[in-house]
Amino acid sequence: MSALLHASAPVRQRVHWNERIAHAALIAVALAMLAFLAGPLAAILQQSLQDAQGRFAGLANFVAYAKTPALLDSLWNSVWVSLVVTLVTIPAAFGFAYALTRSRMRWKALARTITLVPLLAPSLLAAISLIYWFGNQGLLKAWLGRLGIDQIYGAPGIVVAEIFSTFPHALMILITALAAADARLYEAADSMGTSAARKFFTITLPGAKYGLISAALVTFTLVITDFGIPKVIGGSFNVLATDIFKLVIGQQDFSKGAVVALLLLAPAVLTFAADHWVSKRQTAMLTARAVPYAPKRAPWFDAAMSAYCVIVCALILAMLGMAVFASFASFWPYNLAPSLRHYAMGLFDAEVGDAFVNSLAMSAGTALCGAALVFVAAYMLEKTQGLKPLRSLVRLLAMLPMAVPGLVLGLGYIFFFNAPANPLNPLYHTLTLMTICTIVHFYTTGHLTAVTALKSLDAEFESVSASLKVPFYKTFWRVTLPICTPALVDIARYFFINAMTTISAVVFLYAPETKVASIAILNLDEAGEIGAAAAMAVLIAVANTVATFGFMALSWWIDRRTQAWKQR
Amino acid sequence: MSDATYLRLAGIRKDFGAFTALSHIDLDIANGEFVCFLGPSGCGKTTLLRIIAGLEVQTAGRIELAGRDISALPPAKRDYGIVFQSYALFPNLTVADNVAYGLTNRKVPKAQARERVAELLSLVGLPGSEAKYPAQLSGGQQQRIALARALATAPRLLLLDEPLSALDAIVRVKLRQEIRSLQRQLGVTTIMVTHDQEEAFAVADRIVVMNQGAIEQVGDAMQVYREPRSLFVADFVGRINVLAATAVDGGRLRVGSHEFHCPHAFRGGSELRVYLRPEDVLARPIPAGDPNVFEALIEKIEFMGPYCLVRVDSPVLGQHKLTVYLSLNYLAEAQLEVGSRLPLRLVPERMRIFE
Numbered sequence: 001m002s003a004l005l006h007a008s009a010p011v012r013q014r015v016h017w018n019e020r021i022a023h024a025a026l027i028a029v030a031l032a033m034l035a036f037l038a039g040p041l042a043a044i045l046q047q048s049l050q051d052a053q054g055r056f057a058g059l060a061n062f063v064a065y066a067k068t069p070a071l072l073d074s075l076w077n078s079v080w081v082s083l084v085v086t087l088v089t090i091p092a093a094f095g096f097a098y099a100l101t102r103s104r105m106r107w108k109a110l111a112r113t114i115t116l117v118p119l120l121a122p123s124l125l126a127a128i129s130l131i132y133w134f135g136n137q138g139l140l141k142a143w144l145g146r147l148g149i150d151q152i153y154g155a156p157g158i159v160v161a162e163i164f165s166t167f168p169h170a171l172m173i174l175i176t177a178l179a180a181a182d183a184r185l186y187e188a189a190d191s192m193g194t195s196a197a198r199k200f201f202t203i204t205l206p207g208a209k210y211g212l213i214s215a216a217l218v219t220f221t222l223v224i225t226d227f228g229i230p231k232v233i234g235g236s237f238n239v240l241a242t243d244i245f246k247l248v249i250g251q252q253d254f255s256k257g258a259v260v261a262l263l264l265l266a267p268a269v270l271t272f273a274a275d276h277w278v279s280k281r282q283t284a285m286l287t288a289r290a291v292p293y294a295p296k297r298a299p300w301f302d303a304a305m306s307a308y309c310v311i312v313c314a315l316i317l318a319m320l321g322m323a324v325f326a327s328f329a330s331f332w333p334y335n336l337a338p339s340l341r342h343y344a345m346g347l348f349d350a351e352v353g354d355a356f357v358n359s360l361a362m363s364a365g366t367a368l369c370g371a372a373l374v375f376v377a378a379y380m381l382e383k384t385q386g387l388k389p390l391r392s393l394v395r396l397l398a399m400l401p402m403a404v405p406g407l408v409l410g411l412g413y414i415f416f417f418n419a420p421a422n423p424l425n426p427l428y429h430t431l432t433l434m435t436i437c438t439i440v441h442f443y444t445t446g447h448l449t450a451v452t453a454l455k456s457l458d459a460e461f462e463s464v465s466a467s468l469k470v471p472f473y474k475t476f477w478r479v480t481l482p483i484c485t486p487a488l489v490d491i492a493r494y495f496f497i498n499a500m501t502t503i504s505a506v507v508f509l510y511a512p513e514t515k516v517a518s519i520a521i522l523n524l525d526e527a528g529e530i531g532a533a534a535a536m537a538v539l540i541a542v543a544n545t546v547a548t549f550g551f552m553a554l555s556w557w558i559d560r561r562t563q564a565w566k567q568r
Numbered sequence: 569m570s571d572a573t574y575l576r577l578a579g580i581r582k583d584f585g586a587f588t589a590l591s592h593i594d595l596d597i598a599n600g601e602f603v604c605f606l607g608p609s610g611c612g613k614t615t616l617l618r619i620i621a622g623l624e625v626q627t628a629g630r631i632e633l634a635g636r637d638i639s640a641l642p643p644a645k646r647d648y649g650i651v652f653q654s655y656a657l658f659p660n661l662t663v664a665d666n667v668a669y670g671l672t673n674r675k676v677p678k679a680q681a682r683e684r685v686a687e688l689l690s691l692v693g694l695p696g697s698e699a700k701y702p703a704q705l706s707g708g709q710q711q712r713i714a715l716a717r718a719l720a721t722a723p724r725l726l727l728l729d730e731p732l733s734a735l736d737a738i739v740r741v742k743l744r745q746e747i748r749s750l751q752r753q754l755g756v757t758t759i760m761v762t763h764d765q766e767e768a769f770a771v772a773d774r775i776v777v778m779n780q781g782a783i784e785q786v787g788d789a790m791q792v793y794r795e796p797r798s799l800f801v802a803d804f805v806g807r808i809n810v811l812a813a814t815a816v817d818g819g820r821l822r823v824g825s826h827e828f829h830c831p832h833a834f835r836g837g838s839e840l841r842v843y844l845r846p847e848d849v850l851a852r853p854i855p856a857g858d859p860n861v862f863e864a865l866i867e868k869i870e871f872m873g874p875y876c877l878v879r880v881d882s883p884v885l886g887q888h889k890l891t892v893y894l895s896l897n898y899l900a901e902a903q904l905e906v907g908s909r910l911p912l913r914l915v916p917e918r919m920r921i922f923e
Contacts, residue, residue, distance in 0.1 A: 011626050011640060012625070016644055018644075459654075464669075466642070467644075467650045467723075468669055468720075469670065469673060469674070479661065
């Protein structure tokens with residue numbers, strides 16, 4: 001009977017009032033993402049199609065760019081430098097990851113920790129260290145000549161510093177790829193008497209294939225979009241990232257700057273697409289039945305792996321140590337007696353102290369608001385129903401920041417928020433906008449962490465709550481949030497550390513009174529105060545180390561208070 | 569509608585894009601009844617349960633609960649408790665907090681809630697486990713807590729989505745009996761989804777056999793087993809022998825070169841399929857001169873415990889081979905082994921014949 005009555009119009013479930021709260025939150029997230037991500041990116045596109053007077057110019061700016069040989073040189077420089085760095089970093093990091101996951105060498109935790117230290121300092125610290133080692137007054141300048149290199153400034157310096165700064169990123173991806181090994185494959189191979197080399201090429205390498213691709217793409221993108229290192233040690237060697245800065249800040253040629261920004265966006269978007277494709281495949285690789293691989297003792301192999309790791313760790317410590325040492329040196333290279341001269345000079349004379357306070361405020365804001373926003377948005381996406389088209393849009397916008405270099409995002413912020421017609425214009429030059437920009441810049445990693453944590457929860461929690469007539473927000477507060485606090489602390493820590501060290505996202509956005517420490521370091525270096533620059537970079541690393549310990553303590557404390565259920 | 573009907577499904581259809589997951593679902597469930605949705609994976613049984621719960625929305629059709637149209641109501645506006653295969657217990661809350669989860673929200677006074685939790689925990693056989701966390705309990709215990717949580721607010725409908733599938737065999741058998749007696753005791757109308765026919769037989773008042781998004785048959789265990797209404801039901805529920813036969817006039821049919829008696833008359837010459845359970849082929853007694861007796865040869869004996877699954881071949885049946893149950897005692901008594909010959913008899917009234 002009723003089948004006929006209902007056949008025409010599909011049944012639509014009435015929306016419960018508390019579901020409307022979830023919808024409102026999702027709409028708010030979508031609007032924020034449109035305003036602070038899509039808007040600025042659209043502004044770049046618009047700018048690239050306009051002439052200096054703001055009239056539509058079609059592709060004229062692109063044509064003009066292609067006719068400027070100096071700019072084309074930069075494009076080529078960016079590409080080959082990034083390629084060289086990728087080709088060195090990936091095998092180096094693979095070897096290290098292999099040692100950590102597939103050997104029985106000792107002190108693995110220590111080795112791993114040392115490789116993570118560079119992440120605590122701004123990437124340009126590597127460039128500063130290199131100048132102290134191999135610069136005009138460098139300790140080992142003579143070695144350069146023997147290698148047939150005239151000077152460290154330019155491509156050689158950029159390549160070495162980038163290898164150093166991208167190494168931890170590539171390493172993290174490769175450790176994950178190599179750690180996810182199925183011992184049964186190796187046992188099967190052993191039972192058939194397979195040689196070690198054959199096992200490596202038929203099991204290990206194919207298993208880590210997607211990790212390798214992903215690490216290579218990430219490394220390439222990090223190098224081609226990095227601004228700090230080429231700025232400090234690039235000398236007259238121009239790359240895309242420094243070009244944008246010169247065009248926009250030096251020549252105020254916004255249209256051409258927008259063209260270069262789009263060029264920089266291209267490899268990043270490609271990387272993003274490729275990475276997305278790769279990660280989709282990766283999920284199918286490991287089955288739930290896999291048996292984790294445990295390396296066997298092999299004295300010669302373990303010794304060789306240990307030796308390799310010692311060398312790499314020594315290089316990393318040499319790089320970090322030099323910056324620390326030089327920051328305390330009274331007058332490089334003539335008087336190496338320790339003093340706090342550079343620290344005093346940087347903090348007080350150059351007023352980096354204020355910038356430091358700004359940095360801390362911005363990082364704290366990024367950590368707090370970023371973690372809260374990321375988690376709530378991910379929850380709304382993963383655990384609530386309805387508004388399907390909007391969900392897809394928010395999902396896409398959450399992944400997009402990974403593909404947008406900081407410089408490009410920052411440039412978009414100028415175009416978008418500096419426009420007098422924009423009602424959000426008063427935000428321009430404020431620490432608030434810089435905080436927002438930093439949150440957006442590092443959004444994707446936080447988002448993925450939150451989504452992973454949420455996906456590991458039983459999908460039926462929400463169904464059970466609904467059947468018990470408990471509104472979703474109560475379950476969010478009583479169950480989801482407590483279980484996910486460790487992930488939340490992780491996200492906050494990630495935001496904090498990156499906000500302390502970021503340069504590219506905020507280099508276009510600060511006003512004198514909202515300058516942050518990482519930018520101040522760049523300015524000190526430009527002014528020739530490299531000692532003070534090193535000192536301030538070391539201070540950032542120290543602040544980040546303290547913060548990391550703080551987050552660890554917080555994690556431990558929360559764990560004790562809320563994760564009692566984990567103990568059996 | 570009869571007064572006893574508690575849940576009525578009429579014309580339920582569910583499309584996922586171009587794929588039709590459910591169609592023409594009409595079903596009345598009586599107050600206090602225990603119904604099982606039984607079918608292979610992908611038959612739509614879980615989707616149907618989730619539609620009743622409001623967790624999925626049907627494309628078309630009407631759902632009435634106690635005479636009230638709930639077709640378009642969100643889950644929180646319906647009245648049911650639900651238990652999932654994964655238990656879905658909140659891991660960071662104690663057993664007491666889990667069970668009281670729905671009570672707390674209804675502003676039940678604390679003392680009263682505590683009392684109710686204690687009552688439910690003894691009901692599911694875990695008294696005194698209030699302070700434990702789910703991770704400290706075994707799978708079977710966790711599922712009991714999930715059951716207590718679902719029953720805490722005294723819903724009149726209980727939905728069980730493969731509640732026993734994640735448990736090991738012995739716990740599964742024990743818990744299903746407990747669920748059954750609990751259901752009798754409380755009189756709560758219950759729907760359980762399962763792919764395990766034995767489970768359905770053991771607990772259900774009525775079984776709804778589903779296949780490819782449609783209901784194949786509704787009936788009690790004996791009806792579904794003895795009188796399957798379709799080839800699918802006969803095949804899915806229990807073991808079955810399938811014989812191709814040709815009807816011969818006068819209530820007989822021919823399989824291979826042998827003519828068997830059957831209780832129904834078919835038009836001579838029509839092609840038939842005879843479905844016969846292994847236990848409906850008897851080795852004793854063998855009455856003399858019975859037309860349904862034939863000589864068979866043992867090809868394979870599979871030991872199953874008290875009885876054996878025996879595959880037999882017979883020259884009179886053509887290419888057909890039969891699987892029959894023979895008790896261990898009989899095999900020993902008659903000294904039967906692979907290669908032995910024995911007479912067998914098909915029970916005519918047990919044959920299910922499809923044209």
